[in-house]
Amino acid sequence: xxxxxxxxxxxxxxxxxxxxxxxxxxxxxxxxxxxxxxxxxxxxxxxxxxxxxxxxxxxxxxxxxxxxxxxxxxxxxxxxxxxxxxxxxxxxxxxxxxxxxxxxxxxxxxxxxxxxxxxxxxxxxxxxxxxxxxxxxxxxxxxxxxxxxxxxxxxxxxxxxxxxxxxxxxxxxxxxxxxxxxxxxxxxxxxxxxxxxxxxxxxxxxxxxxxxxxxxxxxxxxxxxxxxxxxxxxxxxxxxxxxxxxxxxxxxxxxxxxxxxxxxxxxxxxxxxxxxxxxxxxxxxxxxxxxxxxxxxxxxxxxxxxxxxxxxxxxxxxxxxxxxxxxxxx
Amino acid sequence: xxxxxxxxxxxxxxxxxxxxxxxxxxxxxxxxxxxxxxxxxxxxxxxxxxxxxxxxxxxxxxxxxxxxxxxxxxxxxxxxxxxxxxxxxxxxxxxxxxxxxxxxxxxxxxxxxxxxxxxxxxxxxxxxxxxxxxxxxxxxxxxxxxxxxxxxxxxxxxxxxxxxxxxxxxxxxxxxxxxxxxxxxxxxxxxxxxxxxxxxxxxxxxxxxxxxxxxxxxxxxxxxxxxxxxxxxxxxxxxxxxxxxxxxxxxxxxxxxxxxxxxxxxxxxxxxxxxxxxxxxxxxxx
Numbered sequence: 001x002x003x004x005x006x007x008x009x010x011x012x013x014x015x016x017x018x019x020x021x022x023x024x025x026x027x028x029x030x031x032x033x034x035x036x037x038x039x040x041x042x043x044x045x046x047x048x049x050x051x052x053x054x055x056x057x058x059x060x061x062x063x064x065x066x067x068x069x070x071x072x073x074x075x076x077x078x079x080x081x082x083x084x085x086x087x088x089x090x091x092x093x094x095x096x097x098x099x100x101x102x103x104x105x106x107x108x109x110x111x112x113x114x115x116x117x118x119x120x121x122x123x124x125x126x127x128x129x130x131x132x133x134x135x136x137x138x139x140x141x142x143x144x145x146x147x148x149x150x151x152x153x154x155x156x157x158x159x160x161x162x163x164x165x166x167x168x169x170x171x172x173x174x175x176x177x178x179x180x181x182x183x184x185x186x187x188x189x190x191x192x193x194x195x196x197x198x199x200x201x202x203x204x205x206x207x208x209x210x211x212x213x214x215x216x217x218x219x220x221x222x223x224x225x226x227x228x229x230x231x232x233x234x235x236x237x238x239x240x241x242x243x244x245x246x247x248x249x250x251x252x253x254x255x256x257x258x259x260x261x262x263x264x265x266x267x268x269x270x271x272x273x274x275x276x277x278x279x280x281x282x283x284x285x286x287x288x289x290x291x292x293x294x295x296x297x298x299x300x301x302x303x304x305x306x307x308x309x310x311x312x313x314x315x316x317x318x319x320x321x322x323x324x325x326x327x328x329x330x
Numbered sequence: 331x332x333x334x335x336x337x338x339x340x341x342x343x344x345x346x347x348x349x350x351x352x353x354x355x356x357x358x359x360x361x362x363x364x365x366x367x368x369x370x371x372x373x374x375x376x377x378x379x380x381x382x383x384x385x386x387x388x389x390x391x392x393x394x395x396x397x398x399x400x401x402x403x404x405x406x407x408x409x410x411x412x413x414x415x416x417x418x419x420x421x422x423x424x425x426x427x428x429x430x431x432x433x434x435x436x437x438x439x440x441x442x443x444x445x446x447x448x449x450x451x452x453x454x455x456x457x458x459x460x461x462x463x464x465x466x467x468x469x470x471x472x473x474x475x476x477x478x479x480x481x482x483x484x485x486x487x488x489x490x491x492x493x494x495x496x497x498x499x500x501x502x503x504x505x506x507x508x509x510x511x512x513x514x515x516x517x518x519x520x521x522x523x524x525x526x527x528x529x530x531x532x533x534x535x536x537x538x539x540x541x542x543x544x545x546x547x548x549x550x551x552x553x554x555x556x557x558x559x560x561x562x563x564x565x566x567x568x569x570x571x572x573x574x575x576x577x578x579x580x581x582x583x584x585x586x587x588x589x590x591x592x593x594x595x596x597x598x599x600x601x602x603x604x605x606x607x608x609x610x611x612x613x614x615x616x
Binding site for chain 1: 339340341342343344345346347348349351391392393394395396415416417418419429430431432551552577578579581582584585586587588589591593594595599613615616
């Protein structure tokens with residue numbers, strides 16, 4: 001089954017009738033996944049959005065519950081579920097891999113994060129394969145196929161003028177069955193996407209075990225500004241803070257993205273901080289991406305999207321770090 | 331050397347991030363800046379069942395929530411012992427009996443009460459490190475026949491900083507085969523006992539490993555932890571038989587918000603309780 005690219009706009013109009021559909025688009029100068037509608041022009045030629053799609057499942061700021069405190073100091077908690085049916089149309093295979101990582105974090109190990117789970121259940125993922133890569137893309141080195149995301153509900157492989165439509169889950173099959181007005185029964189050949197940026201991950205995870213005190217982290221952290229940009233644009237960075245806001249007697253408890261690059265992130269009451277310097281914070285971030293997560297969940301926490309490579313103001317480049325780890329001679 | 335099996339990642343639960351509303355039913359002023367709070371649900375029940383050493387996120391909806399070890403429990407209540415060190419704990423110290431608070435949990439793993447059966451127990455704590463250790467000590471005293479000789483080595487900066495003074499000086503010394511050793515770091519007009527830092531005080535007591543039959547349990551600040559670990563290792567204890575409960579800043583309590591990691595392990599979920607042998611295998615910033 002194929003979907004002609006000229007039919008995509010009509011399909012989006014159809015989909016957005018009943019659900020919020022998010023597409024890659026540039027809004028107010030920022031490339032992100034924006035709600036399809038007036039003033040939002042989908043751009044499926046864009047290689048990668050600046051902001052990842054993670055906020056569809058894990059909003060940058062998310063209300064968890066309301067509370068009020070009455071005159072006697074009594075508490076009432078009102079639970080809150082903002083999740084709604086959403087479609088992400090045009091998510092790339094690297095970002096789909098990031099959802100595999102986030103599913104592991106939020107849905108496993110004894111506790112299911114209810115807010116993530118609610119949003120995840122209501123999200124339909126329509127992945128668009130990549131026909132071309134940015135200079136900073138290195139997903140295939142991280143085990144991602146730029147034309148295939150196995151966990152997407154629907155995979156659209158780029159074949160030039162059309163997409164080859166693959167329904168990959170029950171949800172995806174049910175969805176595609178409703179698309180007959182837009183699709184055709186035909187075959188097409190996905191184009192090959194060549195990536196020029198390569199890294200060699202062979203042996204990196206194991207080698208890092210013995211490199212916790214290597215000088216490599218000093219060299220890397222010296223130029224880091226601890227601005228946190230890498231963590232905000234990263235599709236897999238999932239750290240959050242929990243805080244509250246109180247107006248008169250009404251309050252909300254919310255969570256919001258946090259960053260391991262900030263010293264307050266680990267600062268304890270009383271003043272002790274286990275990661276007081278840039279060195280410890282930078283090391284923790286890259287070890288988490290390339291080693292800790294692999295050990296805990298059996299997969300890398302870097303998907304090779306290249307956003308941090310592109311956006312870091314001091315060109316602190318994870319691909320060069322991986323090269324250095326590979327070349328490191330203890 | 332036989333090691334003690336410690337469970338990790340054993341806490342489980344539904345809807346982990348939304349607290350329940352509880353009520354303060356009793357407050358004990360332990361020191362000028364430490365208070366213990368007993369909590370019950372609004373209908374007078376125990377808020378949750380937990381094992382000794384597990385954690386609870388205790389707070390006030392308008393100010394925030396913090397993670398504490400459940401310092402004691404009964405069939406009717408759980409207790410948290412809180413030192414006033416920051417914004418939330420200052421507000422917790424303003425609580426009165428009957429006030430409502432938020433509570434979620436239990437989180438984390440628990441002391442290996444089974445694995446330590448038949449062993450002599452050496453508890454070591456400094457300052458506000460006693461409440462987490464006490465959760466295990468109280469269990470041992472409730473199941474006295476299951477454990478051998480019990481020693482508690484406890485230090486604090488000043489006399490006023492010693493928590494649970496009544497138990498330290500009047501109750502525990504009278505328990506059978508329970509030996510309480512207390513020192514202060516500094517001379518104090520209210521104190522005529524030992525003045526020493528914890529590690530040299532511990533050394534002076536000559537409480538050896540008894541051929542692997544004594545388990546050491548430590549909780550204290552970074553320097554106490556480091557020096558007492560060294561003392562125990564020098565005395566011949568194996569890393570498998572030195573247990574500790576760790577602390578880092580925590581927000582979610584369920585291994586998702588990220589900040590309390592030691593390498594790929596999260597203290598809130600996989601810990602807080604680890605043996606020194608386990609910690610030795612981790613990439614630790616703690």
